[in-house]
Amino acid sequence: MSSGKPxxxxxxxxxxxxxxxxxxxxxxxxxxxxLASTIVGDNTLxxxxxxxxxxxxxxxEIAYQCPLPPQLNYMPPYDDSKxxxxxxxxxxxxxxxxxxNQALRDTSNDAITESHTEVPEKSKNLESxxxxxxxxxxxxxxxxxxxGSSIFRLFNDKSDKCRxxxxxxxxxxxxxxxxxxxxxxxFIPAIVARYPxxxxxxxxxxxVQNVELHEFYKRGGAADRQDREGLLSSxxxxxVIEPNEELRLSLCRTFECVLRGVLSISSGILDAYFSxxxxxxxxxxxxxxxxxxxxxxxxxxxxxxxxRWEKGAKYFATGLARASIPNCRHRNARVVVSAIDLFExxxxxxxxxxxxxxxxxxxxxxxxxxxxxxxxxxAFYDSQFAVSVNTLAEIASxxxxxxxxxxxxxxxxxxxxxxxxxxxxxxxxxxxxxFMNDVDKTIQTEALECMEKCGxxxxxxxxxxxxERRQLGVDGEDSTDYDNELPMPFTSRxxxxxxxxxxxxxxRFFLAVLNELSSWREDxxxxxxxxxxxxxxxxxxxxxxxxxxxxxxxxxAITLVDSTGDGFLDKIGQVLQLMGKYVDPVVYVPLIVxxxxxxxxxxxxxxxxGSISDTTRSSYAFILAWLLKGAPIHRVLPxxxxxxxxxxxxxxxxxxxxxxxxxxxxxxxxxxxxxxxxKRNLGFFLSYLNDTGMSxxxxxxxxxxxxxxxxxxxxxxxxxxxxxSMAKKCHDGLIMLLSEIE
Numbered sequence: 001m002s003s004g005k006p007x008x009x010x011x012x013x014x015x016x017x018x019x020x021x022x023x024x025x026x027x028x029x030x031x032x033x034x035l036a037s038t039i040v041g042d043n044t045l046x047x048x049x050x051x052x053x054x055x056x057x058x059x060x061e062i063a064y065q066c067p068l069p070p071q072l073n074y075m076p077p078y079d080d081s082k083x084x085x086x087x088x089x090x091x092x093x094x095x096x097x098x099x100x101n102q103a104l105r106d107t108s109n110d111a112i113t114e115s116h117t118e119v120p121e122k123s124k125n126l127e128s129x130x131x132x133x134x135x136x137x138x139x140x141x142x143x144x145x146x147x148g149s150s151i152f153r154l155f156n157d158k159s160d161k162c163r164x165x166x167x168x169x170x171x172x173x174x175x176x177x178x179x180x181x182x183x184x185x186x187f188i189p190a191i192v193a194r195y196p197x198x199x200x201x202x203x204x205x206x207x208v209q210n211v212e213l214h215e216f217y218k219r220g221g222a223a224d225r226q227d228r229e230g231l232l233s234s235x236x237x238x239x240v241i242e243p244n245e246e247l248r249l250s251l252c253r254t255f256e257c258v259l260r261g262v263l264s265i266s267s268g269i270l271d272a273y274f275s276x277x278x279x280x281x282x283x284x285x286x287x288x289x290x291x292x293x294x295x296x297x298x299x300x301x302x303x304x305x306x307x308r309w310e311k312g313a314k315y316f317a318t319g320l321a322r323a324s325i326p327n328c329r330h331r332n333a334r335v336v337v338s339a340i341d342l343f344e345x346x347x348x349x350x351x352x353x354x355x356x357x358x359x360x361x362x363x364x365x366x367x368x369x370x371x372x373x374x375x376x377x378x379a380f381y382d383s384q385f386a387v388s389v390n391t392l393a394e395i396a397s398x399x400x401x402x403x404x405x406x407x408x409x410x411x412x413x414x415x416x417x418x419x420x421x422x423x424x425x426x427x428x429x430x431x432x433x434x435f436m437n438d439v440d441k442t443i444q445t446e447a448l449e450c451m452e453k454c455g456x457x458x459x460x461x462x463x464x465x466x467x468e469r470r471q472l473g474v475d476g477e478d479s480t481d482y483d484n485e486l487p488m489p490f491t492s493r494x495x496x497x498x499x500x501x502x503x504x505x506x507x508r509f510f511l512a513v514l515n516e517l518s519s520w521r522e523d524x525x526x527x528x529x530x531x532x533x534x535x536x537x538x539x540x541x542x543x544x545x546x547x548x549x550x551x552x553x554x555x556x557a558i559t560l561v562d563s564t565g566d567g568f569l570d571k572i573g574q575v576l577q578l579m580g581k582y583v584d585p586v587v588y589v590p591l592i593v594x595x596x597x598x599x600x601x602x603x604x605x606x607x608x609x610g611s612i613s614d615t616t617r618s619s620y621a622f623i624l625a626w627l628l629k630g631a632p633i634h635r636v637l638p639x640x641x642x643x644x645x646x647x648x649x650x651x652x653x654x655x656x657x658x659x660x661x662x663x664x665x666x667x668x669x670x671x672x673x674x675x676x677x678x679k680r681n682l683g684f685f686l687s688y689l690n691d692t693g694m695s696x697x698x699x700x701x702x703x704x705x706x707x708x709x710x711x712x713x714x715x716x717x718x719x720x721x722x723x724x725s726m727a728k729k730c731h732d733g734l735i736m737l738l739s740e741i742e
Contacts, residue, residue: 032058036147045159052154052165059143059172065136066176069264072256074305077350078417141178148183152190160244167250174254174261181269188273194251195280196239205318205361207282209239222381227319230286230326231389238286245289252284252295259302274312277303278320285323285342290332297324297338301345313349314358321346321362328366328391333400340395340403344410348418356420363414363424366392396431397527405443408435412450416457426508430531433502436489437530444489455498466496480581480632482540487533487578494538502538510535510546514553517572518560525561525568533575540582547587550579551623558619573626580630588627589639595620596665597651614658621652621664625671633681636672637688641701644672648705653713653727666713666726673733682740689741699741706734 038051154166170187174180180187199208206227208214217223229237242248255277262269270277281303284296300320304313320342327339343366349358368390379386395407411432415421435447459466469475475496482493513535516528536543543550554572561568598612624643628636646652652665676685689695713727 032143032146036150039147039150039154045162048154048157048162049159049165052151052162052169055143055147055151056165056169056172059140059169062136062139062143063172063176065132066140067133068175069177069260072259072299072302074302074307076305076345076348076413078348078413137176137178140173140176144173144178144180144183149186152183152186155190155194160247163242163244163247164250167247167254171250171254171257174257177261177265179265180258180262181266184269184273188276191251191254192276192280194242194248196241196283198279198283200275200279200316200319202315205322207279207319207323209283209286217378220377222378222385224378224385227322227325231329231391232384232387238288245287245292248284248287248289248292249295252281252292252299255281255299256295259299263306268308271308274303274309275316278312278316282316282320282323285327290330290335293327293330293335294338297327297335297342301341304345304349310350314351317346317349317351317357317359318361321359322365325362325366325391328395329389333398333403336395336398336400336403337406340406340410344413347414350419354420357418360418360420360424363427367427368393369427392428392431396434397523401440401443404435404438404440405446408432408438408443408446408450411435412446412453415450416453426505429502429505430509430513433534434527434531436534441489448489451498451502452495454501455495457497458501458504459495459497462500465500469496485578485581486537487574490537499538499540502535503542506535506539511549511553514550517553517557525557526571529568529571529575533578536575536578536582541584543579543583544587547583548591551588551591551620554623555616555619558622559615569622573622576623576626577630580627581632583627583631585627585631585635585639588624589643592620592624592627593643593646596624596661596668597646597649598661614661617658618660618664621647621661621668625664625668628668628675629671631675633675633684636675637685640672640676640685641694641698644669644705645701647672648708648710648730650709653709655709655712659723662713663723663726666723666730669730670726670733673730673737676737677733685737686740695741699738702734702738702741706731706738710734 032055035051035055039048039055151166151169154162157163157166196209199211200206201208201214204218204225206214206225208226210226213223214226217225242251258270258277278300281296281300284292287293287296303309304317304320306313324339324342324346327335328343330336330339343362346359347357347362351358368388370388376385392407395403398404398407411428414428415425415432418424432447432450435443436451438444438447486493513528513531516524517532519525519528554576558569558572595612596617598617628643647665647669651657653662653669657665676682689698710727710731714724714731
């Protein structure tokens, strides 16, 4: 490199010229002014394009030496690494406190300073880099001051290439870290003008694109609320200002550069333009280009998490949460994940005055909640306006694993960290429980961990109830092995707090789960049954409360799906076996046995004469067999003889009994006899007879059963081989029991 003065007239020696700021400034200033005048005053497209291209290259060459500002990564207000599970849960985490953030930055700066003192060579290099960056920023600042307004005008140029280059110029200037304060009043309106007009109705908490249509809706006209547009169908109206979808994406990236560049210097400059950024980016949520949807959602998430703008975020929180719901039904999984991110960020915006999440009103919208006996006026003109969509149920059963995992994490945060989570637990809990049956192990683990956290909170918030149960030892029966034969994904009994938490929140939706067992849709029946399995593990003996309704709903489901052959009955049997482990037979034997025998006084008939159909009788016999299979033997023995006498009687297996009741009764009788067979259970059985002195009564009753209708079924092989073989199995079992009793 030559040590002489640089030749300013030599264009090839540009690198040497840039090193001497005093020499280059006059030449560069004149050239920049010439480019600015060409951009504004020349009507020839080629001249404008050449000028803006040259300007873009000049900016890139200078901005190359400027370090990039950090990526936007504001932590959520309810950060699980900072929030401690205790009775008085803090509203926001430490990371949401500006003073804490400043302390963190000061600490990191101190660490950097110490490392520089240890390595002087690196310090000298950093000083030279900082000197070059300051020089570059000075030059870029002069370029912005001269050409800023000219570049802003190109945002509305008729040429796509000119608009694209102008946005790239502004992005490079923003990321260089120069001051935009004096230009912000011209820059933000120029960007916002490229977006469709939008307003916000705070009373209804919705964003409005068409003011006339919104007023028509408020007057009761045949129109839907505008945030629901695109919820029932993917065909949505989108007003196009910028026709090029790539440039619409570039506009979103320009907003990102604004946040990265300006917030790193002074966030107060953007305070007056917060609502403009929210309204512009919100309109991009309806953009047909999926990349624009994703970019807009991510930017809105960061805007809502800036601590300085917490009050503004609280104002728009519910509207943004509702605006993100239609994108949760998008076909692209990345769009759905970004929409879930935005929904969670909007709901979790802190409202410190009311101690709640500012956007929690939108939770009712995502679950499709609709008040009973209330129909919108527009539904009288078009039925689609009365349709509510349970979007949360759709994303909870999404085909994509990433979507389900993100949804599970969102529900976990809402249930654990939301201040007003108690108002929404019963609406959200069923979907979290359904994730425990997911095919993905990671999602199962996430759901189980969330439930344990909820249980820990319940224990901290109800210490008297927990201490009483643990000290008095009333947490179940000692004779029941609660850790044995649990369904997947359980490896042990859930914690006491988790069980009490689920029990306290299932009363609102448990009967709805039972009713869905008889749904006409196979997938709905399957998911309801899976949900019932998980709830059974958590509720345990508290199933007794609604067990009459439980067995009635299961009987109805068996009656409807008995002929489908899809394995549904086997799964119902496994659930009943699990229920039999927790529910004492004294609860269900008086309910089920009269219905199996066909007594009209059982109250389960819908016929005028009070008779019970063979299908209903067989379904209750099926239920009884599986309940007895799961019941502990010491609970079965007091009811063994009464149940066996009914199952072996004339009403169940006699000559006038139907084929289906006879088959299911024999199956239940075989199950009952099998419960007292085997070395261990047979010892319990014989000990029970000796203690109660009922050996003689059992012996005479068993002899009557053996020589009664069972013997007749074995002898009359009239084409029903299966029934005959089942009768022979029961007959042989009774003979073995008689030999042991004698």
